[in-house]
Amino acid sequence: MAPPIVKRISVKNFCKFDxxxxxxxxxxxxxxxxxxxxxxxxxxxxxxxxxxxxxxxxGSTPVPYGTENRKTSAEVVFExxxxxxxxLRTCHHDRYRLTWWRSDQPPTEYATSTKSQ
Numbered sequence: 434m435a436p437p438i439v440k441r442i443s444v445k446n447f448c449k450f451d452x453x454x455x456x457x458x459x460x461x462x463x464x465x466x467x468x469x470x471x472x473x474x475x476x477x478x479x480x481x482x483x484x485x486x487x488x489x490x491x492g493s494t495p496v497p498y499g500t501e502n503r504k505t506s507a508e509v510v511f512e513x514x515x516x517x518x519x520x521l522r523t524c525h526h527d528r529y530r531l532t533w534w535r536s537d538q539p540p541t542e543y544a545t546s547t548k549s550q
Contacts, residue, residue, distance in 0.1 A: 434514060439481065441510040446503045447483075447495050448475045480507045484522045487529065487545065496524060 443454040449472045479489040484507040504525040517536040534540035
């Protein structure tokens with residue numbers, strides 16, 4: 434089995450980001466630059482980690498303070514052995530949902546009772 438290749442990261446109301454959608458190239462290097470505290474690790478590491486496992490690497494909440502009534506989401510699109518997969522995690526009013534699907538199949542949604550399920 435080939436290692437997964439991350440193709441796209443999308444976040445809404447996630448930590449410092451109102452909305453951001455990044456397409457990653459299939460080949461080559463990606464360089465993310467910015468000053469300390471600008472959200473480089475949050476975007477690349479925490480968004481993927483929260484989307485797939487339900488918690489950030491630092492253990493903090495991805496929902497920005499004062500925006501609890503807005504939906505928070507992170508979606509990661511990745512490819513394994515030529516098959517594209519999507520993972521979408523959302524939080525709205527303390528209700529967490531995880532949705533997985535292959536691009537050639539319908540989505541399966543899971544309601545999770547805590548952020549890390």
